[in-house]
Amino acid sequence: xxxxxxxxxxxxxxxxxxxxxxxxxxxxxxxxxxxxxxxxxxxxxxxxxxxxxxxxxxxxxxxxxxxxxxxxxxxxxxxxxxxxxxxxxxxxxxxxxxxxxxxxxxxxxxxxxxxxxxxxxxxxxxxxxxxxxxxxxxxxxxxxxxxxxxxxxxxxxxxxxxxxxxxxxxxxxxxxxxxxxxxxxxxxxxxxxxxxxxxxxxxxxxxxxxxxxxxxxxxxxxxxxxxxxxxxxxxxxxxxxxxxxxxxxxxxxxxxxxxxxxxxxxxxxxxxxxxxxxxxxxxxxxxxxxxxxxxxxxxxxxxxxxxxxxxxxxxxxxxxxxxxxxxxxxxxxxxxxxxxxxxxxxxxxxxxxxxxxxxxxxxxxxxxxxxxxxxxxxxxxxxxxxxxxxxxxxxxxxxxxxxxxxxxxxxxxxxxxxxxxxxxxxxxxxxxxxxxxxxxxxxxxxxxxxxxxxxxxxxxxxxxxxxxxxxxxxxxxxxxxxxxxxxxxxxxxxxxxxxxxxxxxxxxxxxxxxxxxxxxxxxxxxxxxxxxxxxxx
Amino acid sequence: xxxxxxxxxxxxxxxxxxxxxxxxxxxxxxxxxxxxxxxxxxxxxxxxxxxxxxxxxxxxxxxxxxxxxxxxxxxxxxxxxxxxxxxxxxxxxxxxxxxxxxxxxxxxxxxxxxxxxxxxxxxxxxxxxxxxx
Numbered sequence: 180x181x182x183x184x185x186x187x188x189x190x191x192x193x194x195x196x197x198x199x200x201x202x203x204x205x206x207x208x209x210x211x212x213x214x215x216x217x218x219x220x221x222x223x224x225x226x227x228x229x230x231x232x233x234x235x236x237x238x239x240x241x242x243x244x245x246x247x248x249x250x251x252x253x254x255x256x257x258x259x260x261x262x263x264x265x266x267x268x269x270x271x272x273x274x275x276x277x278x279x280x281x282x283x284x285x286x287x288x289x290x291x292x293x294x295x296x297x298x299x300x301x302x303x304x305x306x307x308x309x310x311x312x313x314x315x316x317x318x319x320x321x322x323x324x325x326x327x328x329x330x331x332x333x334x335x336x337x338x339x340x341x342x343x344x345x346x347x348x349x350x351x352x353x354x355x356x357x358x359x360x361x362x363x364x365x366x367x368x369x370x371x372x373x374x375x376x377x378x379x380x381x382x383x384x385x386x387x388x389x390x391x392x393x394x395x396x397x398x399x400x401x402x403x404x405x406x407x408x409x410x411x412x413x414x415x416x417x418x419x420x421x422x423x424x425x426x427x428x429x430x431x432x433x434x435x436x437x438x439x440x441x442x443x444x445x446x447x448x449x450x451x452x453x454x455x456x457x458x459x460x461x462x463x464x465x466x467x468x469x470x471x472x473x474x475x476x477x478x479x480x481x482x483x484x485x486x487x488x489x490x491x492x493x494x495x496x497x498x499x500x501x502x503x504x505x506x507x508x509x510x511x512x513x514x515x516x517x518x519x520x521x522x523x524x525x526x527x528x529x530x531x532x533x534x535x536x537x538x539x540x541x542x543x544x545x546x547x548x549x550x551x552x553x554x555x556x557x558x559x560x561x562x563x564x565x566x567x568x569x570x571x572x573x574x575x576x577x578x579x580x581x582x583x584x585x586x587x588x589x590x591x592x593x594x595x596x597x598x599x600x601x602x603x604x605x606x607x608x609x610x611x612x613x614x615x616x617x618x619x620x621x622x623x624x625x626x627x628x629x630x631x632x633x634x635x636x637x638x639x640x641x642x643x644x645x646x647x648x649x650x651x652x653x654x655x656x657x658x659x660x661x662x663x664x665x666x667x668x669x670x671x672x673x674x675x676x677x678x679x680x681x682x683x684x685x686x687x688x689x690x691x692x693x694x695x696x697x698x699x700x701x702x703x704x705x706x707x708x709x710x711x712x713x714x715x716x
Numbered sequence: 717x718x719x720x721x722x723x724x725x726x727x728x729x730x731x732x733x734x735x736x737x738x739x740x741x742x743x744x745x746x747x748x749x750x751x752x753x754x755x756x757x758x759x760x761x762x763x764x765x766x767x768x769x770x771x772x773x774x775x776x777x778x779x780x781x782x783x784x785x786x787x788x789x790x791x792x793x794x795x796x797x798x799x800x801x802x803x804x805x806x807x808x809x810x811x812x813x814x815x816x817x818x819x820x821x822x823x824x825x826x827x828x829x830x831x832x833x834x835x836x837x838x839x840x841x842x843x844x845x846x847x848x849x
Contacts, residue, residue, distance in 0.1 A: 527741075534734050671783030671808075672756070 300442045310454040314344035327420040334416040364392035378403040402427035406436040495553035510539035548680040562605035576613040597636040603716030616645040623649035648705040661686045724771040725749040729759035756782025777806040788820040
């Protein structure tokens with residue numbers, strides 16, 4: 180719509196678009212204000228208004244660079260009508276809806292219709308409604324302006340048109356509570372043209388198809404007004420108005436519907452989208468609540484596990500104490516008998532007493548392991564560092580294990596390649612580590628083999644390694660063997676008895692010294708356990 | 717000390733030498749003839765070899781090569797060995813283990829650590845009962 184058209188529209192409703200910029204916005208605001216003032220004063224001269232209108236339009240158009248055209252028109256002595264204009268903003272455009280307010284305007288009825296249209300549009304624009312509310316409002320306003328007998332609003336849903344709102348139509352539905360119009364129908368085809376259409380004298384013509392498409396049972400249908408709902412080229416729905424008996428829609432009605440729909444589509448679409456968003460939001464909220472509940476549950480279970488763990492550790496510590504008490508008797512008395520303090524023993528008795536003592540010591544070792552583990556878990560393990568000679572410490576351990584080694588005819592070699600033999604660490608725990616690794620090596624070594632203990636110096640650390648030629652450890656177990664309770668074979672055929680705690684404690688002790696521990700091994704090919712300790716501690 | 721005189725040959729399947737020594741010594745003192753087996757495979761081999769001579773099997777569960785449960789199963793599935801009585805002697809004392817052993821077909825389940833006196837009683841009364849059959 181250009182200026183000329185705008186100015187020469189005498190009897191019709193017109194829509195005029197401006198691009199939104201600050202200048203035009205300002206001008207329009209001013210125009211609206213002044214217009215309001217003029218219109219509120221009861222007496223005015225047509226000529227005055229005419230001049231005023233032209234001036235102001237000129238002002239607006241100046242910002243659009245179309246002034247030259249206006250002047251030419253004026254010279255042609257064209258009569259510019261007085262218009263009632265509604266300005267409203269739509270996305271990045273300003274729309275001006277105008278219709279003539281000419282005093283010589285004949286059809287007061289049409290004028291009334293136009294006024295109502297503008298008013299309705301203004302109302303709808305200003306409300307924030309839910310989707311079905313706005314559709315109902317639209318139908319009500321249209322009824323007020325155009326008057327119809329029945330109305331339907333359909334929206335495109337996938338491949339069909341689907342009923343979204345209606346008035347006075349529910350009794351006429353063949354398909355319960357719904358109208359579904361397929362793509363192949365004539366309505367759909369007409370819709371694609373994006374033009375409003377009137378169908379008159381329905382019963383008598385081929386337009387019978389309309390009723391079939393809509394699957395409606397109407398007694399005396401007469402006139403249909405079909406108005407597409409679209410934003411730009413995107414057609415998303417249609418409003419269908421129906422008049423019965425001998426009533427029919429006029430071109431005026433068509434024009435009004437065009438203006439009405441084009442002015443309210445954005446509101447309608449927004450409302451639909453808002454509803455969709457609201458629904459999705461509530462689904463998200465539900466999901467979120469579910470997840471929150473699940474999280475709470477997990478947190479609760481976690482709390483329980485932590486508590487159970489704490490109780491377990493307390494129990495372990497307590498039990499290890501309780502178990503030691505009778506163990507004291509077993510180990511003590513058997514040792515006293517072995518020492519023959521209170522008299523001699525025959526061979527069998529001596530043998531048995533030795534067995535009792537050894538079993539007692541074994542049991543004590545396991546209880547100590549359990550206690551160590553519970554200390555580690557409760558973060559109560561402590562190390563007491565002092566300076567000592569590693570060679571002496573290791574030789575002592577070799578001594579203790581010599582009986583074990585000799586039984587299997589295993590030779591243990593100590594290979595030293597360091598200059599600095601004094602280290603700052605926990606003496607007892609160091610020996611515990613060495614004992615664990617050495618006794619493991621002996622346990623898993625076949626008879627008549629050799630075990631090497633190697634010491635090397637690297638930076639400020641000593642690298643210790645215990646090397647055996649036993650059954651070896653497969654690569655996927657290299658990390659797991661240091662896990663609590665882990666045993667390479669925990670089945671009923673386990674050959675080497677163990678609690679699975681030794682390496683776990685060893686690892687913890689090494690790491691408490693800021694050292695590292697690892698294994699290099701292949702199945703069937705022996706194993707070398709390495710650990711490092713800083714010299715200075 | 718004089719050994720007592722009972723008649724019977726017992727096969728003991730036990731991998732821990734101390735445990736083996738304990739039971740063997742006591743039972744030999746009671747006069748029984750003892751055959752030692754140190755793992756499941758050896759136990760099976762020996763039983764199959766001397767099946768007619770073995771009167772009772774004392775079987776540990778925790779055994780290398782083939783475990784005690786498996787041994788019971790294999791013995792029971794062989795007609796020539798299925799009737800040799802088996803006492804399980806094990807430190808595996810969970811109810812599930814006991815049930816499993818009894819379901820597999822063993823005649824008795826003795827948990828370690830053993831009560832020596834009652835253990836000996838059980839063995840003696842078993843043989844007494846067997847003789848009177």
